[in-house]
Amino acid sequence: xxxxxxxxxxxxxxxxxxxxxxxxxxxxxxxxxxxxxxxxxxxxxxxxxxxxxxxxxxxxxxxxxxxxxxxxxxxxxxxxxxxxxxxxxxxxxxxxxxxxxxxxxxxxxxxxxxxxxxxxxxxxxxxxxxxxxxxxxxxxxxxxxxxxxxxxxxxxxxxxxxxxxxxxxxxxxxxxxxxxxxxxxxxxxxxxxxxxxxxxxxxxxxxxxxxxxxxxxxxxxxxxxxxxxxxxxxxxxxxxxxxxxxxxxxxxxxxxxxxxxxxxxxxxxxxxxxxxxxxxxxxxxxxxxxx
Numbered sequence: 001x002x003x004x005x006x007x008x009x010x011x012x013x014x015x016x017x018x019x020x021x022x023x024x025x026x027x028x029x030x031x032x033x034x035x036x037x038x039x040x041x042x043x044x045x046x047x048x049x050x051x052x053x054x055x056x057x058x059x060x061x062x063x064x065x066x067x068x069x070x071x072x073x074x075x076x077x078x079x080x081x082x083x084x085x086x087x088x089x090x091x092x093x094x095x096x097x098x099x100x101x102x103x104x105x106x107x108x109x110x111x112x113x114x115x116x117x118x119x120x121x122x123x124x125x126x127x128x129x130x131x132x133x134x135x136x137x138x139x140x141x142x143x144x145x146x147x148x149x150x151x152x153x154x155x156x157x158x159x160x161x162x163x164x165x166x167x168x169x170x171x172x173x174x175x176x177x178x179x180x181x182x183x184x185x186x187x188x189x190x191x192x193x194x195x196x197x198x199x200x201x202x203x204x205x206x207x208x209x210x211x212x213x214x215x216x217x218x219x220x221x222x223x224x225x226x227x228x229x230x231x232x233x234x235x236x237x238x239x240x241x242x243x244x245x246x247x248x249x250x251x252x253x254x255x256x257x258x259x260x261x262x263x264x265x266x267x268x269x270x271x272x273x274x275x276x277x278x279x280x281x282x283x284x285x286x287x288x289x290x291x
Contacts, residue, residue: 001047008088010095010127017095017127020052023079024099024123027055029131034279035212037131039154039250044241049080053241054250056133056275058123059150061115063258067148075152077111083123094128103140117141129278136272139265147263150227150256151275153218158211160230160251165189166208168226171201174259191251194232198259201226205253213283218253221274224261227254 007018007027018028027040040054051057051073059075073080083099090096101121106112118141126132133151157163168185175183176196185199188208202224207216220226229252231239236247255275257263263271 001049004046004048004052008085008097010088010090010097012090012093012095012128014093014129015095015127015131017125017131019097019099019125021082021085021099022048023052023058023081024083024101024125025052025055025057025079026125026131026133027052029127029277031129031279034214034281036156037216037277037279039156041241041243041246043243043246051075051079054154056154057152058135059148059152059256060121060135060137061119061147061149063148063150063256066114067146067259067262071114072110075150076148077106077108077115078121081105086122094126096127097125099123099125115145117143117145119145131277133275134272135274136270137263137265138270139267142267144264144266147265147271148256148258149263149273150225150254150258151273152227152252152254153275153277154250154252155207155216155277156212156249157207157209157251160191160248162209162211163191163251164208165191165205165228165251165253167203167205168199168201168228171199171203171226173197173199173201189228191228191230191232194235195228195230197228198256199226199228200224200261207251207253208282210282213281215280215282216253217278217280218255219276219278220255222271223255223257223273223275225254225256225258227256227258228252229254 044053060078124134
């Protein structure tokens with residue numbers, strides 16, 4: 001395999017960012033004066049056709065191994081295909097890039113067999129005081145189809161064992177670790193072990209981080225699921241691109257439409273899902289530097 005070309009850099013007065021054309025994969029967003037918000041594995045394989053570990057992978061047209069199971073690659077083919085830059089522009093306070101992917105870019109016969117439909121996808125990335133991601137899927141086929149989608153954001157935290165995730169109180173969820181569908185969140189979520197939960201919630205979520213002294217505010221549009229994931233120590237040790245120590249530095253809080261909440265698209269219908277992150281500075285743990 002060949003090495004990925006360097007990501008495209010973006011900057012404005014309010015932030016900097018970076019995106020790989022493969023997968024339209026955002027790997028960096030740093031608001032002015034803040035610590036990095038997106039976690040990127042220092043040991044990820046930056047190779048053509050290999051998923052990048054960290055940043056914001058796009059999961060499409062299925063999530064994990066698909067709603068019915070048995071699909072590969074995991075999380076769909078969109079994150080390892082080259083997307084096409086349709087436009088890029090910047091102003092004093094925002095840098096924007098628009099990517100496009102269609103069924104014509106899907107050349108692997110196995111992938112085409114698993115998703116034999118015509119489609120057009122647009123992905124708009126806005127770097128500024130907020131990171132704004134908008135994924136639009138249009139059914140250009142003459143048949144209806146269902147898709148799963150997720151913006152699988154890896155968020156930097158000071159210590160995942162010390163954060164709390166607010167905004168999910170009362171939401172039902174599937175606990176994939178326990179293989180249970182009937183769980184209900186009570187209060188804030190404190191991660192205490194391997195976590196892989198698909199919440200049925202479109203509410204705003206906050207990641208409260210006392211170590212870095214900030215709150216990450218996450219808002220979603222047309223996203224009926226919030227996925228929260230961290231592999232924890234044992235699973236991470238078996239993942240070469242996470243490692244024995246990397247798992248403490250991130251939490252995945254994803255905007256998604258998956259499983260029972262998959263999106264049904266009739267011919268010529270378009271669905272747009274948006275994911276927004278903003279940083280609110282609080283008070284840092286005096287024992288930890290934000291850098």
